[in-house]
Amino acid sequence: MIPGTFGIGSEVMTRWTLPPEQIPSAWFNVVPHLPSPLQPPLHPGTREPVGPADLAPLFPSALIEQEVSAEPWIDVPGEVLDILRLWRPTPLQRAVRLEQALGTPARIYFKDESVSPAGSHKPNTAVPQAFYNAREGIRRLTTETGAGQWGTSIAFAAAQFDLELKVYMVRASFGQKPYRRIAIETWGGEVVPSPVDEPDHPGSLGAAISDAVRDCVARDDTHYALGSVLNHVLLHQTVVGLEAREQLELAGETLPDVVIGSCGGGSNLGGITFPFVPDESVRLLAVEPLSCPTLTQGRYDYDFGDTAGLTPLMPMYTLGHDFVPPSIHAGGLRYHGDSPLVSSLVKDGRMEAAAYPQGKVFEAAVQFARSEGKIPAPETGHAIAAAIDEALAAKETGEERVILFNYSGHGFLDLAAYDDYNNGRLDDEMG
């Protein structure tokens, strides 16, 4: 070391890192902490509870076990930790400049999941999914992707385990958002537009799931990977909230007053909120787009996860499996249903939900970019908009509220949407 070059600098701390050896070595299972027991998924034919054998054509046994596990903690395999450590633990940051711009007494913290290779939280589950499949001898994965955040993440993870990958991409995104398609191909994945049999249809996540499941069940060497909704996916995301708890303690906070995540299928939301479910004083807030208002305007019922009705029936808030959401920019939030775990928490009142119009989301995202520097993904903009509203409410009451949200991804591949917003071309269909 060159003597004298390192000093303490000048001002308030705004960023907390953890060394790689402090990555969580177990995932937090929210199931034992739910206010009421989770209802089981039902077989689409018999409407009887689905058993492990029903899921075996789709998923490796380790993931099926996790899907139904009631163990409070589940160990993260060393091989998974080694890959997660390429970017984890991620930083926790305090948005002091945003606080100052808002003139709020609230302290706003965010967990920066944008530093992963794919630029979002999605690799947190892509890596263990690829690992368990490879360990059980699977050679090839199929999946769906909307805007491409999931597709890029599983492509990165598949490359780590030499798995072949075929991604069914919602056709509207395939045409309009080539960058994430190119990223998938750069990691070695194959991408085709969905629905495969309706070349004029703009597509939907539900239809792409149908395509990927059909491909999977037709081949013995192939499994299917899903980037959200399912219990094991949200389980893998809890590293986000576990690290955030540790880092908030380093920041001198005991517990946050409110934890916020944007919600499409529920994975980044579950990741940051679930480890706080046992702490009754902590409010949990799901933020969804007003144009796809599953939690705020959907019904709680059994429904299919896909359009064609191939998946098990899941107990969740849903807009109906044939709902075709408007083509808003936050493609990752365009899903008719929601995670059964998230739905259960909302139904029982443990989690709140709010819906935001697109215009307000981009306004918040740009305010964040100019104050904190980072340009967020539009999905992430939903969480930011709600965090700003929480901070402004605290300003009203003069309260020192502690706000934590999940900065689930960056917006470098979503800049076309910002161009529309900057130039007044954003179509705020329900705003």
Next chain:
Amino acid sequence: MIPGTFGIGSEVMTRWTLPPEQIPSAWFNVVPHLPSPLQPPLHPGTREPVGPADLAPLFPSALIEQEVSAEPWIDVPGEVLDILRLWRPTPLQRAVRLEQALGTPARIYFKDESVSPAGSHKPNTAVPQAFYNAREGIRRLTTETGAGQWGTSIAFAAAQFDLELKVYMVRASFGQKPYRRIAIETWGGEVVPSPVDEPDHPGSLGAAISDAVRDCVARDDTHYALGSVLNHVLLHQTVVGLEAREQLELAGETLPDVVIGSCGGGSNLGGITFPFVPDESVRLLAVEPLSCPTLTQGRYDYDFGDTAGLTPLMPMYTLGHDFVPPSIHAGGLRYHGDSPLVSSLVKDGRMEAAAYPQGKVFEAAVQFARSEGKIPAPETGHAIAAAIDEALAAKETGEERVILFNYSGHGFLDLAAYDDYNNGRLDDEMG
């Protein structure tokens, strides 16, 4: 903290972070360590050495002082540290998966500068430049940008200090690479294609510098900001190498055998290599594109920094200030000249230089993406290609070489170039 959730995990360490309070509080000045004294820049009219008064229309006095300083260390202002800490210190990573793919006994480390708000090393100098200008009462900045890495960085920094910004963007990039233009606009900057008076010309960095300087000198409230080449710019980048030294020590290494950076104007290269200049055992390697081979095929001479001959004459390797580089994908490396500091080190034999063809650069970049996960900027791909060659040379000799390179930026906004490479459309004009 939830008991029992944090463990030590399984395997070899591959990532070293530093807490925000260990950000370097002083910049390292390489000038006292040069093998021969740096020749002064000359006035373009008189060919006499340029004095501070000649530079005052362009730069604030603090930067002019830094430009000519021979002090070994220069303090980083607290206001600058506070903004750099939004992402600094950046991680040092060991590319174990790449080492395994290459079968090399070498240990390859890289400094990850892609985690900044703009996705590259450029904000390291954009922030202090914006700060010093704001402190001296300047209200507006002009600058040039090629592919947009500098333009986005100064736009982020200008937003932090409420400075107006006008960016002259090389016309070819303005048309073909809208994403970085949109990012600049999202941070509040204005972007126009350059050259402004030749609407059919594809443009060059040299011509855009001329446009930005002309705009600057016409207005009293305006200064000019340059993203590379000048001494003060490279000075600001030395936080990269200073942190890397500290982190290599944490990794159990004494000194690297070779330090590598890609080179356009020289700023990311200078940032990582300069703190190692006093260590004579450490080889330093500049990597440039074969299509713009300034250091390897240029002449060492006084030349203008811009096309129109408005800047001082600088002592440097140059291909001639009227050289129009072919439109390769690594836009950030398309510059006819080079930093005088880098040029001086190469001239005196303290630094080596190598030129790589585009095809080999993308091959290395894709190998890196598939092994280490991250998709690099094409500029960064040059450093990766050279690091791979160093690792393969170590494999030949069975040597445990320690290699350090600067991962200067991510490739999320350069995916169109990967699409060309993936589909065999890459025009390797000199490869």
